Amino acid sequence: MDTEIHVSPIPAFRDNYIWAIHNRHQAALVDPGDAAPVRAFLERNGLTPCAILNTHHHHDHIGGNAELVAQYGIDVYGPADEDIPSMNRPVREGDTVTLDALGIRLQVIDVPGHTAGHIAWHAPEQHLLFSGDTLFGCGCGRLFEGSAEQMYHSLEKLARLPGATRVFCAHEYTLSNIAFALTVEPDNAALQARARADREHVARHQPTLPSTLDAELATNPFLRCHLPQLRRHAEFSSGRMVDSATEVFSILRSLKNEFR
């Protein structure tokens, strides 16, 4: 049996990625917001789907569930605290899902903030993280259902995973996130290098993802709120004293909402 695991992007809508975790025969689908591109990908590559893994309830992440379940009869794993159509395998933090078809084990991490029940999927042996709309390339998701405190705590949990972990998020937002990050840390050499590399990826119509947690820790302002230069930026922008990393995070998140 071919046990080598690959992760392939299936572009959907304007800037979503549905991630296929697959070997030569079977595929698990992360956040299939649309069934049509998934079906085309499976047929093109001769793959049989074995499961759906959802991160949260937004339509662009779950919109293809019902059609794929009807066609293939696969299980849908997702956050127990969210209302997700076709979900028959609700999971919570600390749960581990083993997909025998792929020989892969995925751990569930609660990461509320973007939505109240948002989860991330972590495959510790393969060093893969599917972060949905929580951690983006050089950014983070908007706060729709949670507080800044919750989101910052969620990002801190992800930041503690091994640095070599590859980060697969659900949107191609990296260049716009980098443009914002450069307003916060114009002198960050790692960020400048990332900007050059990712602009080149986009110019060649290649995904900027996955990144790694090490790269995010070096460049993503939302994972760097504990650093003095980030605090100074937050104080300068807000015109007040700031004394916690969470407050820095909250100010940066508001600035990003208004950015462009």
Ligand SMILES: [Zn+2]
């Ligand atoms: Zn979302």
